[in-house]
Amino acid sequence: MNPVRILLADDHTVMRNGLRLLLERQPHLEVIGEAADGRQAVALSESANPDVVVMDIAMPNLNGIEATRQIVNRNPRTAIAILSMHSDESYVIRALKAGARAYLLKDSAEADLLAAVRALTEGKSFFSPAISKILVEDYMRQLESRGAEDTYELLTTREREILQLLAEGRTNKEVANMLNLSLYTVETHRTHILQKLNLHSVPELILYAVRKGIIA
Amino acid sequence: MEPEEAKDAVVFKRSVQPLQWGAQVVLLASFGGMLGLMLFAGVDSLRALRQVQSRNVQIRQTFLLRNRALEEIRSALYQSGTFTRDYLLERDASRAETYRASLQKVRGEMDAALERYSRSLDAGEEAPFQALQARIADYWKLLDPIFRWDAGGKLARTDAFMHQELFPRRATTLEIADRIASVNEQELSNGDERLKDIFDRFRYRLGLMLAITLGVGALLALATTRHILRLARDADLRYRQVTLAQGKLKELSASLVEAQEQERRAISRELHDEVGQSLSALLMELGNLGAVAPGDADLRSHVESIRKLAESSVNVVRNMALLLRPSMLDDLGLVPALQWQAREISKRTGMAVTVDAETVADDLPEDLKTCIYRVVQEALHNCARHAFARSVRIQVVQESGRIRLTVLDDGQGFDSTHTRGLGLLGMEERVTHLGGRFHLQSQPGHGARLRIEIPLVARAVGAIA
Numbered sequence: 001m002n003p004v005r006i007l008l009a010d011d012h013t014v015m016r017n018g019l020r021l022l023l024e025r026q027p028h029l030e031v032i033g034e035a036a037d038g039r040q041a042v043a044l045s046e047s048a049n050p051d052v053v054v055m056d057i058a059m060p061n062l063n064g065i066e067a068t069r070q071i072v073n074r075n076p077r078t079a080i081a082i083l084s085m086h087s088d089e090s091y092v093i094r095a096l097k098a099g100a101r102a103y104l105l106k107d108s109a110e111a112d113l114l115a116a117v118r119a120l121t122e123g124k125s126f127f128s129p130a131i132s133k134i135l136v137e138d139y140m141r142q143l144e145s146r147g148a149e150d151t152y153e154l155l156t157t158r159e160r161e162i163l164q165l166l167a168e169g170r171t172n173k174e175v176a177n178m179l180n181l182s183l184y185t186v187e188t189h190r191t192h193i194l195q196k197l198n199l200h201s202v203p204e205l206i207l208y209a210v211r212k213g214i215i216a
Numbered sequence: 217m218e219p220e221e222a223k224d225a226v227v228f229k230r231s232v233q234p235l236q237w238g239a240q241v242v243l244l245a246s247f248g249g250m251l252g253l254m255l256f257a258g259v260d261s262l263r264a265l266r267q268v269q270s271r272n273v274q275i276r277q278t279f280l281l282r283n284r285a286l287e288e289i290r291s292a293l294y295q296s297g298t299f300t301r302d303y304l305l306e307r308d309a310s311r312a313e314t315y316r317a318s319l320q321k322v323r324g325e326m327d328a329a330l331e332r333y334s335r336s337l338d339a340g341e342e343a344p345f346q347a348l349q350a351r352i353a354d355y356w357k358l359l360d361p362i363f364r365w366d367a368g369g370k371l372a373r374t375d376a377f378m379h380q381e382l383f384p385r386r387a388t389t390l391e392i393a394d395r396i397a398s399v400n401e402q403e404l405s406n407g408d409e410r411l412k413d414i415f416d417r418f419r420y421r422l423g424l425m426l427a428i429t430l431g432v433g434a435l436l437a438l439a440t441t442r443h444i445l446r447l448a449r450d451a452d453l454r455y456r457q458v459t460l461a462q463g464k465l466k467e468l469s470a471s472l473v474e475a476q477e478q479e480r481r482a483i484s485r486e487l488h489d490e491v492g493q494s495l496s497a498l499l500m501e502l503g504n505l506g507a508v509a510p511g512d513a514d515l516r517s518h519v520e521s522i523r524k525l526a527e528s529s530v531n532v533v534r535n536m537a538l539l540l541r542p543s544m545l546d547d548l549g550l551v552p553a554l555q556w557q558a559r560e561i562s563k564r565t566g567m568a569v570t571v572d573a574e575t576v577a578d579d580l581p582e583d584l585k586t587c588i589y590r591v592v593q594e595a596l597h598n599c600a601r602h603a604f605a606r607s608v609r610i611q612v613v614q615e616s617g618r619i620r621l622t623v624l625d626d627g628q629g630f631d632s633t634h635t636r637g638l639g640l641l642g643m644e645e646r647v648t649h650l651g652g653r654f655h656l657q658s659q660p661g662h663g664a665r666l667r668i669e670i671p672l673v674a675r676a677v678g679a680i681a
Contacts, residue, residue, distance in 0.1 A: 086547075108499075
């Protein structure tokens with residue numbers, strides 16, 4: 001099995017060193033490069049073509065979210081894990097919309113990073129438990145204060161199944177293969193799910209799944 | 217900058233004097249004096265006119281009275297001649313006696329006229345009047361003998377008496393009467409002269425009075441005008457000072473707000489990016505340390521306590537940074553920052569806050585973004601702290617050329633025409649500085665509605681002013 005090739009993007013040298021040390025203790029992980037800002041990260045992704053990019057948000061020249069958007073646009077197969085100080089959901093949703101598939105908090109990086117890289121190599125999404133906790137709590141509070149009904153109850157069993165797979169980061173095609181359904185059926189289910197939950201995009205759907213505790 | 221400051225210093229040093237006591241007394245005396253002069257002139261004129269009029273009437277009446285008396289004397293003289301002749305020529309004794317009685321009556325009338333005339337006698341008339349009286353006495357004395365004449369005597373002497381004695385004597389008497397009449401006329405014209413004199417004196421006095429009044433009035437008007445102009449200039453100066461000071465205060469307050477915002481942003485960034493990141497790196501390295509020395513239980517417990525410390529520090533730093541100025545405002549735009557703020561206040565107070573801002577762009581101008589964020593922050597603070605609202609609705613709408621914000625709460629409300637705290641003042645100041653409008657409406661028991669509207673294009677004007 002080929003080692004997972006990882007690019008680190010963070011403007012803090014100490015942080016990069018720490019991350020490299022952490023990752024390289026694992027035999028199947030290889031850090032192939034380090035970038036000190038967003039522009040360098042985009043350029044290195046282009047030239048070195050890493051499997052995973054570990055990306056900070058607050059970086060000079062080009063911030064991590066913009067860099068993520070550019071990298072994913074050029075190569076959708078590159079899995080990006082945001083590693084940030086920010087725990088607010090507005091950052092999470094921005095990062096997801098830009099194409100990131102994992103969101104980690106820096107203060108729990110040491111505990112979560114390896115799990116996140118593993119999830120990404122398996123084609124799944126990953127969120128720091130701290131982030132999941134915040135998102136779930138906010139969601140519960142909103143439901144409570146609005147007195148709104150839990151829309152999850154509106155979904156059929158098949159729809160819940162598909163919701164989980166999509167939220168884990170699977171494509172429509174992968175879901176169709178796994179469940180032995182046609183691509184068209186999966187797409188219809190997806191539309192229904194988004195409508196029932198009043199969501200507008202897959203990133204919002206992922207966020208929803210995290211809030212509901214469907215994925216971690 | 218320096219010359220401008222110097223100029224301002226001069227402007228402020230020239231302070232404005234209040235109206236002094238001296239000036240008040242002078243003004244009062246001048247106006248009072250002028251009014252007094254005018255009153256005096258008026259009363260004096262009326263008095264002089266009445267005097268002239270009464271003198272005139274008196275002179276005319278005296279003249280007419282005396283003229284009539286003279287006329288009576290004259291006609292009595294003529295009648296006496298006629299009655300005398302009739303008496304002399306009449307043969308019938310009883311009829312002659314009637315003529316004699318008529319003659320006596322005429323004499324009585326003449327004496328009465330003389331008596332009347334003598335009462336209003338002037339100095340220049342005394343000599344001719346005495347002559348007239350003497351002549352008239354002579355005249356009557358001349359007539360005395362004829363009543364003693366018998367019929368024969370009358371017949372023989374009448375003709376000669378009439379032509380040689382009576383008629384000449386009557387003629388000279390009439391002459392004297394004429395002389396007195398001319399003196400009387402002279403007296404009339406003298407009276408006119410005197411009247412003219414009085415009138416001239418009066419005219420002179422009136423003219424003088426008017427001239428003085430006019431002079432004093434002109435002086436007074438001049439002084440008053442100068443004083444009023446000075447007051448107006450002072451008022452204008454004061455107004456400009458106040459406007460200048462107000463403008464400067466506004467500028468100062470705006471630049472203070474701006475400076476505060478910059479400071480907050482800098483500190484927030486520093487805390488978040490430097491301190492927070494360093495603490496995160498520290499955590500990371502602690503993990504690596506634990507991995508390097510896995511067996512040592514003592515070391516591991518130390519590492520664990522350091523990790524706990526660092527973790528709580530990261531949280532403290534993160535919260536401090538967000539409270540100072542949420543990084544979303546700069547990284548992601550206004551709406552994520554508002555949503556974060558709404559979530560935070562919900563979490564802390566249990567108040568339900570909804571943000572409706574779908575039309576708002578991410579790339580709003582910096583000052584506008586900050587202004588709206590801070591206004592919402594203050595409004596939410598008020599809702600939670602003072603209004604005890606249960607739910608708040610925040611609506612931001614971006615239209616062509618302007619942005620509108622509405623904050624609606626169901627709190628206990630207040631009398632928005634009276635109660636205005638410092639926080640509200642600060643909000644209003646921020647909004648008007650960007651050329652926007654600020655409107656807060658509330659009634660006790662009916663919640664509150666805050667509406668602001670800020671232009672998107674003309675903001676540069678507000679920023680300069």
